[in-house]
Amino acid sequence: MGRKFWIIAILVVLICSGYFFWSGNEPSTQVAATLPAYNQPEVPSVFPEPGKTLYRMSLYLDINTRTLHGTTVLTTSNTTGQVLSELWFTIYPDAFRNSKSTPAPAAAYYAGFEPGGIEFEEVLVNYKAVDYIKEGVSLQLTPTEEILPGQDITVQMKWKAYIPRLSYRYGYKDGVFMLGHFYPALNVYDEQGWRNSYDSAFGDPFCFNCADYLVRLNIPEAYSMVSTGSVVETIAEDTGRQFITVIAENVRDFAMVIAHQYQVREEQQLGYTFSVHAPNQVQAELDAVLQETIDILDFFSCTWGSYPYPEFKVVFVPMQGFRGMEYSGVVFLSQDLLRPGADRTHTRFLLAHEVAHQWWYGLVGNDQVREPWLDEGLASWGAYKYLNQQDQTSKGSKAAGAETNLARELKDMYSRDDYYSTAYTGGESFWWGLEQELGEEKVKQVLRRYLANYRFQIATTEDLLRVIQQEAHRDMQDYFNRWFNYENE
Ligand SMILES: [Zn+2]
Numbered sequence: 001m002g003r004k005f006w007i008i009a010i011l012v013v014l015i016c017s018g019y020f021f022w023s024g025n026e027p028s029t030q031v032a033a034t035l036p037a038y039n040q041p042e043v044p045s046v047f048p049e050p051g052k053t054l055y056r057m058s059l060y061l062d063i064n065t066r067t068l069h070g071t072t073v074l075t076t077s078n079t080t081g082q083v084l085s086e087l088w089f090t091i092y093p094d095a096f097r098n099s100k101s102t103p104a105p106a107a108a109y110y111a112g113f114e115p116g117g118i119e120f121e122e123v124l125v126n127y128k129a130v131d132y133i134k135e136g137v138s139l140q141l142t143p144t145e146e147i148l149p150g151q152d153i154t155v156q157m158k159w160k161a162y163i164p165r166l167s168y169r170y171g172y173k174d175g176v177f178m179l180g181h182f183y184p185a186l187n188v189y190d191e192q193g194w195r196n197s198y199d200s201a202f203g204d205p206f207c208f209n210c211a212d213y214l215v216r217l218n219i220p221e222a223y224s225m226v227s228t229g230s231v232v233e234t235i236a237e238d239t240g241r242q243f244i245t246v247i248a249e250n251v252r253d254f255a256m257v258i259a260h261q262y263q264v265r266e267e268q269q270l271g272y273t274f275s276v277h278a279p280n281q282v283q284a285e286l287d288a289v290l291q292e293t294i295d296i297l298d299f300f301s302c303t304w305g306s307y308p309y310p311e312f313k314v315v316f317v318p319m320q321g322f323r324g325m326e327y328s329g330v331v332f333l334s335q336d337l338l339r340p341g342a343d344r345t346h347t348r349f350l351l352a353h354e355v356a357h358q359w360w361y362g363l364v365g366n367d368q369v370r371e372p373w374l375d376e377g378l379a380s381w382g383a384y385k386y387l388n389q390q391d392q393t394s395k396g397s398k399a400a401g402a403e404t405n406l407a408r409e410l411k412d413m414y415s416r417d418d419y420y421s422t423a424y425t426g427g428e429s430f431w432w433g434l435e436q437e438l439g440e441e442k443v444k445q446v447l448r449r450y451l452a453n454y455r456f457q458i459a460t461t462e463d464l465l466r467v468i469q470q471e472a473h474r475d476m477q478d479y480f481n482r483w484f485n486y487e488n489e
Contacts, residue, residue, distance in 0.1 A: 050209055058215075060217075083147065089184040090138060097117045195367055203423070218244075221241060248309075274313075315333070320334070373426060378427065406423075453467060
């Protein structure tokens with residue numbers, strides 16, 4: 001019997017037993033136990049630990065008020081090795097609360113500024129109501145009792161997320177709800193403490209561990225949904241609405257697009273299901289985009305290591321301010337890229353960049369707030385590697401760009417341009433330079449080792465440099481010193 005059978009069987013049992021989501025005082029670790037676990041070595045002190053962390057979310061979208069009504073039941077275990085007296089979450093919708101601190105450009109507010117945000121009706125930790133404080137894009141919960149090392153943790157939340165009229169990665173336009181980081185997500189705790197996010201006008205201010213997701217979504221039947229993970233069940237209601245159940249295992253985050261009148265191209269290749277989604281009115285060669293997506297994913301799988309999820313999706317959305325955004329198993333691209341006359345090479349580059357993030361950000365996570373060069377540099381350099389291999393151009397042989405101090409976090413950067421020239425251009429140059437030092441084959445080995453060591457975990461610059469040092473078999477300190485200056489920042 002296939003895995004799909006078991007997933008459906010588990011769902012049927014869950015639904016029939018009537019304890020699907022908001023289930024009072026019942027400890028509910030069974031679901032985590034029944035989801036197939038990835039074969040990963042135990043790593044001490046990873047919190048929240050992948051394989052032990054499950055988000056069960058029940059979501060109801062009200063399209064008239066553009067409100068997502070959610071309940072979350074999050075189960076995990078205190079794997080910090082320490083007593084926890086607080087829990088921190090990222091609540092990204094609150095980044096859109098006011099016009100001064102929103103990360104979205106003014107032009108993306110096509111109907112004038114309108115606030116987004118998330119409100120909580122009820123928050124429980126281990127079945128007891130708790131106090132909570134919001135601070136920027138962070139939410140702090142203070143449990144009534146300290147959480148002991150090894151103790152199970154259940155967090156239950158009832159929340160409402162308001163989706164502003166905004167053409168952005170969180171927002172609504174033209175019948176399309178773009179829902180990146182829409183739900184409260186538990187932050188990482190490690191030897192540095194809580195890796196909390198903060199408001200930033202640019203960049204991707206996120207750092208999360210992988211987790212499992214079981215999501216039950218209620219939307220109007222006239223809308224379709226594209227998300228992280230796999231749809232395992234769709235049930236039509238007689239109210240003109242539908243329930244969609246989605247499972248995603250060991251993913252960095254859960255993102256979705258809910259859209260009216262979308263077209264889809266889908267193909268099974270290489271053991272995966274690939275799909276490309278775009279608004280109906282777009283007249284573009286979506287088949288070509290689908291084929292290129294398959295080629296890119298195949299290229300990176302062969303170069304770095306295989307893509308682990310059953311599906312990969314590309315969705316074109318009315319998004320402004322940036323042209324692509326990566327999430328686990330799904331990427332958002334701006335539909336402007338499909339316009340007649342758009343620069344096709346640039347579109348291919350962006351697509352390859354976002355697909356590369358499936359490895360660097362998705363599989364090997366990093367703190368995008370404090371070390372954004374780690375994923376952005378690799379995504380851009382990887383995209384050029386793909387284009388070079390396709391087109392036999394010679395970008396790879398160009399001299400590395402000027403050395404940039406990569407040891408900078410978002411808040412130390414002065415502007416969006418500074419962010420791009422550091423994390424993207426600087427990060428990319430680090431890899432061209434490393435190829436000049438070590439040769440193409442050795443750099444490939446470095447990345448295969450880096451992936452093998454840190455798959456489904458979070459890696460730091462220090463971890464990466466250690467891997468480079470090991471694979472180089474020579475002292476690399478001079479090379480590193482040219483790129484990292486921790487003293488002046
Ligand atoms: Zn990127």
